Amino acid sequence: MSEDILEQGEPIPGDERSLLIVDDDRPFLARLARAMEGRGFEVETAESVQEAVAKVKATAPAFAVVDMRLGDGNGLDVVQAIRDRRDDARTVILTGYGNIATAVTAVKLGAVDYLSKPADADDIYTALTRRPNERAEPPENPMSADRVRWEHIQRVYEMCDRNVSETARRLNMHRRTLQRILAKRAPR
Incomplete structure (x- = not known):
């Protein structure tokens, strides 16, 4: 594994480095895919719920980053499809429309974290590789x-x-x- 991965957090567990990124914002999707490839992941991308679910059915990824609102549906459907195929997958939800109710639903479906956009690649990487018993740091600024x-x-x-x-x-x-x-x- 590369030193980059070791310096930024826990190394990617085992040989499983498959990562599915689902977002309908093409420029963001391309930037995040490049950044995660640089951190040692084998990246697949999808721009819709339908495309993502088809990729999950073909090969369930070890990791996933899923946008909440997609053009053809809800990202939670992708999280559910991943959980149905692979219960050890680590999924992070991204959204520009974050709220507590959907965060709770995402966690119940198996997401390990819920990040508001704009989230950078370091935040996403940290959320994906955080140990299961390790807590996220509290936000620096409380809600207004x-x-x-x-x-x-x-x-x-x-x-x-x-x-x-x-x-x-x-x-x-x-x-x-x-x-x-x-x-x-x-x-x-």
Whole structure:
């Protein structure tokens, strides 16, 4: 194994270095694939849920980095497909629309970490190779009040099975206001 891998964290376990990266942002996908190849992974890429699930069925990877929102569906479907084929796989979810409810779902499906975009290759590598009993470091900056509000809205939205009208009713909020909030990225 290369010194680069040993310096940045735990070496990739065994001979299994297969990594599937699933993201519909082509420039990001290409950059991350190059960065992970430089860290010793054998990288496969996919730009959709359908393509990713087909690759998982052909050969289940030891590692995966999966975007939450893809053009043809939810990245959690890819995590589930990986877990069904290989229960020792280490999967990290990436999202620009992070919220607690989907993070909990991702972990229940077997993801080892949940990172908000923009995440750099070092953060992703660390999450993939972290020992199972090793804890992630707490964030340097706690959530802002706007972020806490946004997280609450997302949690209620997930509890209502992503039904905008029902979520708006429960939050005592106008439906169009809620739609505008849901369309935006998470506040910092």
